[in-house]
Amino acid sequence: MAAYIRKVRTASGATAVQIAVKQGGRRTIVEHVGSAHTDSELAALMQLARGKLHAGQEELDLGLDVPGNSGKGPSLITAKRSRWLIEAVETAWHRLGFDVLGDEAFFQLVLARIVEPTSMSDTARVVGEIGLTPVHRNTYANALKRCATSDYRDRVATRCFEHAAATGGLSLVLYDVTVRREALAVRAEVRDLCLEPGRSQESMKLGAA
Incomplete structure (x- = not known):
């Protein structure tokens, strides 16, 4: 009823x-x-x-504010942590071998950019929101300097290559990126003609057709 x-x-x-x-x-x-x-x-x-x-139905009594509840009174949320997100990134980080860098600040910079596109100065906010303790801003700046001075790019690329080679399915595709001298001359001539008054790329295409 x-x-x-x-x-x-x-x-x-x-x-x-x-x-x-x-x-x-x-x-x-x-x-x-x-x-x-x-x-x-x-x-x-x-x-x-x-x-x-709906009188009396606006609150659901869970008994959290009853005295004697674990002897601590009301239960409060004091922290939160995006556990599955952090663990997923950490697992991939270790599996690829990036932990060899031994750089927590660099890891937090990468993690923050996976969560959302952000700047170095905003990394602490993103890292803090998902439940990690961010390092000092100067530590982030020093980590970016180490990326250049300690050759992080080649070290990361090497780890990626080694992981791909070890897990199978590695294939290399080679591209010929050289440009023939004749092709450059033709492109330069077309560009110069398009710059003449009354000419355009569309008119040149029609004329060539």
Whole structure:
């Protein structure tokens, strides 16, 4: 037997707002909230009826604020941690062998950029939001310097190559990136002609066709 809000037109032309229940096919009026003659009055009465209908249901009592609950009183969330995200990145980091760098600040810089595109100065915010303790801003700056002075690019590339070679499926594709001297001369000539008054690339294409 669930209560509900009922609106009904009265003989005077007003709209009555009531709280009713239906049981066994019979409707019973539990409370007459009031009668409205305007839309604003009706809205106010409907809001009042909802408050009466859901009284005492706005909070779910979990017993967290009962004295004697573990002897600590109310339970509070003091920290949060994106555990699965951090562990997924850490697992990939170790599997690829990047932990050989031994650089926590560099790891946090990479992690922050995986979470969201951000700057070095904003790395601490991103790292802190997912539950890690960020290092000092100067430590991040020093880590970026080490990327150049300690040849991080080649070391990371080497680890990636070794991982790919060890796990199989490694293939190399070689591209010929040389450009023939004749091709450069043709491109230069077309460019010069397009710069002449009255000529464009489209007209040159039509003329060539």
